[in-house]
Amino acid sequence: MTISRRHRMLMLCSLTAAGMLGATSVSAAERSPEGPELHSFPPAFGFSMLNPDVDAPGTNDWSCRPTSQHPRPVVLVHGTWENRYNNFAELAPALKRDGYCVFGLDYGDSDDNGAGLHPAVKGTGDIRRSAAELADFVDEVLAATDSSQVDIVGHSQGGVVPRQYLKAEGGADLDDPANNKVRNLVTLGATHHGTTLSGLATLADHLRLLGVGQLVLGEAATQQAQGSEFMTELNADGDTVPGVDYHVIATRYDEVTTPYESTFLTAGPGATVRNITLQDGCAIDASDHLSMTYSGRAIDYVEQSLDPTAPEPRCEPNPPVF
Template sequence: MLAASGSGQVDLVGHSQGGTLSSWYLKADGGANTSDPSKNKVKKVVQLGATNHGTTMSGIETLADKLHILESGEKPLGKAGVQQYWKSDFIKELNADGDTVPGVDYTVIGTKYDEITTPWQSTFMTAGPGATVQNIPLQEGCFVDFSAHLSMSYSPRAIGLVKRALDPSAPTAPCVPRAPAF
């Protein structure tokens, strides 16, 4: 994308594990230059319902842990499912040096009705040195948006918040009634 656009930096938007993988890219795959943040390949990260601090999947992964299903390998839940568990080696490694990297502006959007990223607040990040984080509950200022994990990606409010995070001159995110969709 950098080569195609001729730009020195890009912005990343990711939902669920896509948001978590944006953090992995910055920390482990060359997206950030910790010694010189002006050389980061990424300027802004916008996440929706990312499993930044793992998930219990409403208790399903905790039950799988108690039944020792997680120890049996990746087959029952798949590698991605196991990696999202709040006790996974992936999540521990991802957050070992803090949530953020210097020089990146993060916007993290979570929904109170998230049934996948649980507890829902585990999506939120804490800014480290040289980074900014704006944690936004989708229902803040809009209690009628009942979007859940999957439906938040097409919530007019969430879309408006993403646009605003990428371009502060974008219109204010609308507040419209949204029923949960599973």
């Protein structure tokens, strides 16, 4: 993959600016520090490299209580080699401003994290183990907010981990869906049916260009390859479980989840699926895999998925990272 000198300079400027923002991180007595609200992936990624343990702004306020308008807390699940901050530095505060209780976790450390991976690089370990981590986190959120269900919003692998949680880690009650712990699952660019190895290699190349250094694919990445044992098992009994509404957001310019249509789901008994392509009705949104969580249109679709009374999604430009 080649990249222009001008593009490299623009990314360096973004990362330098992110580093200058490091001193603005704030902390609360019982919470991790919050990073600043940022509006594109490269500076958020750069900030997280310097501040690997920050929360996305507006998240993990354990005193938050859901309202009648937004009765379920929202759990954000990041993608492969991302983390709870750099994936959601714009989406999380948007949800918080609109009255949601928003929570986000880092998950998926692997043995490789002790062998040279940057501490901000998450989502590399076995997806089955990550789903168990999500199960524990959801239980903490439900207990803290006195809620019976959550809504989950996930990017890339962050859509697959919740599906594994629903199918195998107690997220859904197949005998009585009224007892499900998840009401809505909203995914962006999720690798629901696997991706080509070239797509996974593209993501690794992208992150190296942004300064991670040497990356190993990791078990989670290989589990997301088309035809893998994990993907075959995850989808063996259909894409959905009863009692959950699935909202699947795709971009035609996704160079990681390839082909992009592989993210779409098919509804099984007792479930609903809405498959959305960002460019339908809005050709000027050029979001790629890494920039789609920073698309105003995608954020609006997330809000509409959580609350059908939300306004129709806006149409505005959003550039790709690459």
